[in-house]
Amino acid sequence: MTTATQTTAPIQAPIERLVAELGDDVVVTDADRTEKYRWDRAHDPSAGTPLAVVRARSTADVQAAVRFAAAHAVPVVPRGAGSGLSGGSSAIDGCLVVSTERMTGIEIDAVTQTAVCQPGAMNAAVKAAAADEGLWYPPDPSSYEICSIGGNVATNAGGLCCVKYGVTTDYVLGLTVVLADGSVVRLGGKRIKDVAGLPLTKLFVGSEGTLGIVTEVVLRLIPVQRPPATLVATFASLEEATAAVLAIRRQLRPSMLEFMDQPTIRAVEDMTRMGLDTEAAAMLVIQSDEPAGHAAAECQLISELCTTHGATEVFTSDDPDEGEQFVVARRNAIPAVERTGTLLLEDVGVPLPQLGTLVEGIADISRQRDVTIAVVAHAGDGNTHPLIVFDPADADQAERAQQAYGEVMSLAIRLGGTITGEHGVGRLKKGWLADQIGDDVLALNHRIKAALDPQGILNPGAAY
Amino acid sequence: MTTATQTTAPIQAPIERLVAELGDDVVVTDADRTEKYRWDRAHDPSAGTPLAVVRARSTADVQAAVRFAAAHAVPVVPRGAGSGLSGGSSAIDGCLVVSTERMTGIEIDAVTQTAVCQPGAMNAAVKAAAADEGLWYPPDPSSYEICSIGGNVATNAGGLCCVKYGVTTDYVLGLTVVLADGSVVRLGGKRIKDVAGLPLTKLFVGSEGTLGIVTEVVLRLIPVQRPPATLVATFASLEEATAAVLAIRRQLRPSMLEFMDQPTIRAVEDMTRMGLDTEAAAMLVIQSDEPAGHAAAECQLISELCTTHGATEVFTSDDPDEGEQFVVARRNAIPAVERTGTLLLEDVGVPLPQLGTLVEGIADISRQRDVTIAVVAHAGDGNTHPLIVFDPADADQAERAQQAYGEVMSLAIRLGGTITGEHGVGRLKKGWLADQIGDDVLALNHRIKAALDPQGILNPGAAY
Incomplete structure (x- = not known):
């Protein structure tokens, strides 16, 4: 069994316990195998070395990982397909990378016109599954063949059709989210209109993994697009x-x-x-x-x-x-x-x-x-x-x-604009965020973060 | 000058100071004149009697009212056109009702295809102003002639065209919000896509006045609808x-x-x-x-x-x-x-x-x-x-x-549904909310509320 000694982590968490709990196929600590999980497509030069990579198979796996992280104050970096362009998935020294790459399930409900997807499902796979039922999932990042729905939700991804059809958040009806204490909540569902309670579904879309880890997404679909x-x-x-x-x-x-x-x-x-x-x-x-x-x-x-x-x-x-x-x-x-x-x-x-x-x-x-x-x-x-x-x-x-x-x-x-329209702030754009949104709005971000992740273990250093 | 003795309020706030600050045209304490501000269209039988009604003319007036309320722990009930159907604007004994009915400004920016509206502007007035420029603001509650944009934002109002064109939140690009301490923040703006920081604009749309009072809204417009x-x-x-x-x-x-x-x-x-x-x-x-x-x-x-x-x-x-x-x-x-x-x-x-x-x-x-x-x-x-x-x-x-x-x-x-699709929980549906969203999600609502309004003065008893 590999131990945490291979990392430069300041935190000495007993990772062997998580390996024992989930198995070494899920919890990977071998440096050769964790190496590729250090970076997303932004190639952040400051990316650290993870304590372990958790290749989650289920919501329960994600919960186990986050519970372990919470118990030992280990930072958690959620990761979809690693196609992020702002360093939102750069590893941190001593962190757990929680990868959703194995959670690729997609269920199309043609009657409700929804897709229930696991976060590791590729955007292209969701589109294809919807198309089989004469339906369409519009958001289309240029990287749609190599980006996952979980990452799309994390960044509120856009794409080419957004000028007419809107962005990811416009299609997210429900989320299953593992919170910072390892508990799981279901937000929204297969309801097209629902204003009961605060719009928490919307709060999580675009939160870049800083408030929780999305383990299931209910997406709204529409009838297939006409040939343009x-x-x-x-x-x-x-x-x-x-x-x-x-x-x-x-x-x-x-x-x-x-x-x-x-x-x-x-x-x-x-x-x-x-x-x-x-x-x-x-x-x-x-x-x-x-x-x-x-x-x-x-x-x-x-x-x-x-x-x-x-x-x-x-x-x-x-x-x-x-x-x-x-x-x-x-x-x-x-x-x-x-x-x-x-x-x-x-x-x-x-x-x-x-x-x-x-x-x-x-x-x-x-x-x-x-x-x-x-x-x-x-x-x-x-x-x-x-x-x-x-x-x-x-x-x-x-x-x-x-x-x-x-x-x-x-x-x-x-010019009254934004530093990021659809990729997210990640780690590479944080230095400019306050200039855009102001110290007061930045402080509001931090108040919500503190309310939902008081230990600050979820994707620390990312987004805001 | 009228004083608080006419109310049954447990709180004895020196309302005369707010009257002195804003004038008795803005701060109305006369029971005959405040009576009609006790109810919205839901006719909540439990509606209380306000300490005063603040007929705000500006963001600054709203700030003054909220600062006064924060200093004296007075509950604040925000109010648009009073057309709410769930008792979200029912007065509370001893509260300040902050009415935005006088804040009716609308500016259409035809190039950006946006409307900058004050919250008291009627939905119908926004539609009409947009139409003058060949543009359309789709969300159309049946009450569009008598409901205000501020109320629409508070409840994330829907309507008849939503089946194709979506609901209020889909059109809100930016908000100016007076927070529970009387400070003011600007969220979003005239940018169609913007993912910098948490999606706070989305969090406030549908929050029923419990997190802040919206004093300006930037709405997205689209080209005018074809005759159906x-x-x-x-x-x-x-x-x-x-x-x-x-x-x-x-x-x-x-x-x-x-x-x-x-x-x-x-x-x-x-x-x-x-x-x-x-x-x-x-x-x-x-x-x-x-x-x-x-x-x-x-x-x-x-x-x-x-x-x-x-x-x-x-x-x-x-x-x-x-x-x-x-x-x-x-x-x-x-x-x-x-x-x-x-x-x-x-x-x-x-x-x-x-x-x-x-x-x-x-x-x-x-x-x-x-x-x-x-x-x-x-x-x-x-x-x-x-x-x-x-x-x-x-x-x-x-x-x-x-x-x-x-x-x-x-x-x-x-049946897997919701207790409210577009009217809001208000005060009349609260008893059923936990059954729908669960105690865990309800607790999340309360954590966010506590983070943004630790005194709990904004629309207490409403929404969640």
Whole structure:
């Protein structure tokens, strides 16, 4: 049996007792095997080394882990698929990582139009299971094939369809949550409307594992989406592209309204060789899922608005497969840019009218700091993902990238925006949170945290 | 100057100081003038007598009132338009009623597609102001002409369009809130997506004035709704009508799916003389706001589903004005039934497949207790409003009505439902809350309350 001596943990908890209780298949303490659980996709350089990883099979396993942690004051880092982009799942020295990767159950209730999911179920698996019943789970992070519902709930994840269909919290009807003392509560359920008591379900969605560990989710589903029509427009300037976004949003409700700037287009084209216009300053990928005929009319109007705002080329297609190629290109933006260097991933959002100022301001920061910043955006929501590219071997460039990282968040805050629209604060953005929400609101966060997790063992250091 | 001696309050707070601070136009202590602030539309028989009513003009007025209350341990009952149906605004002996009726400002930002509203603004006024800019604020309680946005936020109000467009919380982007110590915080803002820190905006929506007093709301707007097509179907049995609801919801996303049973139809017909079929056991009012042509096709499919499920008559109209007459009839259900006696208003909801069992179970309770229960429902959400009619002069009947009131809630709970889908728990439904959410979740409510309002001065006795 392995013991805690392999960690650098300040806490000497008798982990062998938890191993004895749950088995060494569930409670993994071997450093070789726990190594991959230290980081999420943000590659937080400060990630610590866990005391153990609990590969929970059930709510009861999670309860046992949290009870152990509570008894021995061990921090707990909840972990879904490890696809987080803000370091919300970075391990802490001496912590228990509670992984839900084995809890992948999905039950579709076609009559109630709900899915009951375990947190480790992939977003894509939920979509697929729903589709088998002619139903749809809309929220669609670009990473939907590799991100789990538990992580989506933890961050209140968004995606591409949110401009019309909303974000994760809009679809969460109920949660089963293991609290900081190891007790379990059921919040909400298969009821579309329910205002009995405080809206605790909503409080947990987006709490980044700091108030409890979600072990089951009841999701609302809707009838399957109509096949969308797609429009792709290119622009010679950022200003024209973002002005077109505003004009479209002022009149219409597209089901997708995405933006890529030139560095993003070039990275995607390098990866896909699909013939994108690498000379364009920006490209919009827009969809309408109105009924056929009406979608075409909507695309026609969008096309006119794009042209009015200086589009250099507009391409439309009512072939969903052809349209999907451009959506895939958009979804591949982060992996594509990642091929060009190490990334600092931003997730800043602003009120829609500030989108142009934000995007142009980011380009200024890129020039001033002499680092590439590729901007991909859920433009219709004012939510952008500036991807700061740097070579970690170049200390000076890495330093300039870090400066740019903070400057982009500060710019968003100055424009009345947010440091994170859908990825979460995690551990990497905490330094900017007070600037956005203010010390008073930050203190409110801490009061609620203290009320629900007085020992402070749940994901300490994350979110707020 | 009036003093507190007119009240039966156990607390002897120096209200004259608050009168001196804000003026006797704002701080009303005269019993004749405070009388009407004792009740909301639920006519709670236990309503107390306030020490004073603060007719706030601004966030600063609300802060002054709450600071005074905190200093003197005086309970505060926040109040919007007084249209609440669960006694959430019933006065408490010796309390300060803080009324937002004078805070009616509305600013529409057409570019951001948001409305910044003071809490006393009527729902209908927000809709009208949005419409002037070609925009729409969807949530539409039947009482939308007489209910305020502050009250809507306090209860997370629903309405008729929610089956497709969601409830109040789905549209709240930001709040200004006066906390229990009189400090003020701004939560969220004009950002469509924002996950920075805990989702506190969501926590306050539906908290029934127990965590803070909302003094400003940022609402999301969407492009104006298309004129809907309307379908009205009558059925000879409750079973057939509710089966039709399920069949429709299984395939389609109507923009309205409402239900009235025979006692409701008869009361509405008595009031409106519009020629409703008073022999029908139930009637559905359904709308589709799909684009013209597609709405007609959707109505055709709905018509077929109704016929398959035994509809005795189906009427469709693509004339929005004609359709609106039936919607108005539906909205008038509560006032119409109110003409036949005193009401106990229910707001129970169940998972959709249980709708038939709920509605038939309510009919059983009506027979067993020998009291009229008229059922009107947002059927597409599984949310029903059984209206229990009684004559308060008939003590025995009043007692049977009270028994039925509890039995309906217990039935909903047994069916996996809720005691309140959109009206709030208020003071009248508290006795059933623990049965629904459990003692453990109730305790969580109290922990959050204690964290944010340690003195317990904000709307004590309400909600949980």
